[in-house]
Amino acid sequence: MQERKQSKPSRSGNCAHCGGRVQTRTSRELHIHLRTVYLQCQGCGWKGVGELHIKHDLARPCVVNKEALLPLAPAAIFRESLKSAEA
Numbered sequence: 419m420q421e422r423k424q425s426k427p428s429r430s431g432n433c434a435h436c437g438g439r440v441q442t443r444t445s446r447e448l449h450i451h452l453r454t455v456y457l458q459c460q461g462c463g464w465k466g467v468g469e470l471h472i473k474h475d476l477a478r479p480c481v482v483n484k485e486a487l488l489p490l491a492p493a494a495i496f497r498e499s500l501k502s503a504e505a
């Protein structure tokens with residue numbers, strides 16, 4: 419298990435309470451595709467814990483670790499990722 423302090427907190431969305439900016443303060447690797455993330459709102463001080471679970475590959479990398487390969491995303495997820503990238 420690796421714990422990683424964020425050198426620069428990354429934005430993780432908006433707070434469900436005040437709509438403020440939520441940042442990832444730290445994260446811990448539980449598995450190659452699963453992390454526990456510790457979050458904090460910059461607006462109201464809310465803190466929470468969640469999980470980041472990588473479920474599918476959207477594109478294959480140019481350097482492949484066979485143990486890290488995931489099933490390719492279904493077409494609908496792939497199309498949504500293209501829309502998100504364009505926004």
Ligand SMILES: [Zn+2]
Pocket residue numbers: 433434435436437438459460461462463464
């Ligand atoms: Zn908040």
